[in-house]
Amino acid sequence: MAFKFRTFWKSKEAQINTLEGIIAATIMIGVLVFAVQATSLTPLTSSTANAHVEAQLNSIGQDIMTSLDHSAYKQDSNLKKAVIGWNGDQYVWNSTHYVSTDDENLTLSGSVQEILEFTVTENGIAHNLQYTFTTLDGDIRTESYIYNGDPSDNAVIISRKVLISNTDLTNATAFSSDTGIPDVDAATDFYNIIDVKLTMWRM
Known part of the structure; x- marks a missing residue:
């Protein structure tokens, strides 16, 4: 019973870690997209x-x-x-x-x-x-x-x-x-x- 509980807890912890990783990656991608759109400069556009x-x-x-x-x-x-x-x-x-x-x-x-x-x-x-x-x-x-x-x-x-x-x-x-x-x-x-x-x- 203790083995099953430990396995269940480790499984839940792994799922939480995975979910946290996905959320963190999504936030980072969102920040990068926002930063690029806000400050994007190309040779064809005027500088700030x-x-x-x-x-x-x-x-x-x-x-x-x-x-x-x-x-x-x-x-x-x-x-x-x-x-x-x-x-x-x-x-x-x-x-x-x-x-x-x-x-x-x-x-x-x-x-x-x-x-x-x-x-x-x-x-x-x-x-x-x-x-x-x-x-x-x-x-x-x-x-x-x-x-x-x-x-x-x-x-x-x-x-x-x-x-x-x-x-x-x-x-x-x-x-x-x-x-x-x-x-x-x-x-x-x-x-x-x-x-x-x-x-x-x-x-």
């Missing part, structure tokens, strides 16, 4: 540092565009003023000013220049500001207002749409000739919609 930089740039860009796109009652926003006041020139940052690529003596001024110099150039952030619009053929065309090179893979893009009417322009014919932005509906006051894109990246 890059993701943090992108988040910062996106936040800065959103603040810039929101500020420029704000308009007081019955007044145009600074973003719209920049669009309708554009003469087609492309500007680049030369470490001190935004200068025209056609005439280095011509520098950019206004709200766009001020906010970009204060928040972007002083912090060493490369950036482009481009206008995308519809042509008379229905194609999409992009022209650079400010261009500082090709963006990196971790660049962020923030955009705002600006509605232009004929009544917004002093001379619609001259504006179209200078900028290449056409009046897509000559039968109405609607002129075009400009998608203003701010692209930012760390060098």
Whole structure:
């Protein structure tokens, strides 16, 4: 009887040990799976540092565009003023000013220049500001207002749409000739919609 009891107890103890081993192995596998999923990085994905930089740039860009796109009652926003006041020139940052690529003596001024110099150039952030619009053929065309090179893979893009009417322009014919932005509906006051894109990246 004592032998049978001892055998029974050893059998139960072995089963408990086996069960504990299975539970421990399951927990370890679960921890490993969670850790791999939480920190998995491959050559095709951004590093944690890059993701943090992108988040910062996106936040800065959103603040810039929101500020420029704000308009007081019955007044145009600074973003719209920049669009309708554009003469087609492309500007680049030369470490001190935004200068025209056609005439280095011509520098950019206004709200766009001020906010970009204060928040972007002083912090060493490369950036482009481009206008995308519809042509008379229905194609999409992009022209650079400010261009500082090709963006990196971790660049962020923030955009705002600006509605232009004929009544917004002093001379619609001259504006179209200078900028290449056409009046897509000559039968109405609607002129075009400009998608203003701010692209930012760390060098």
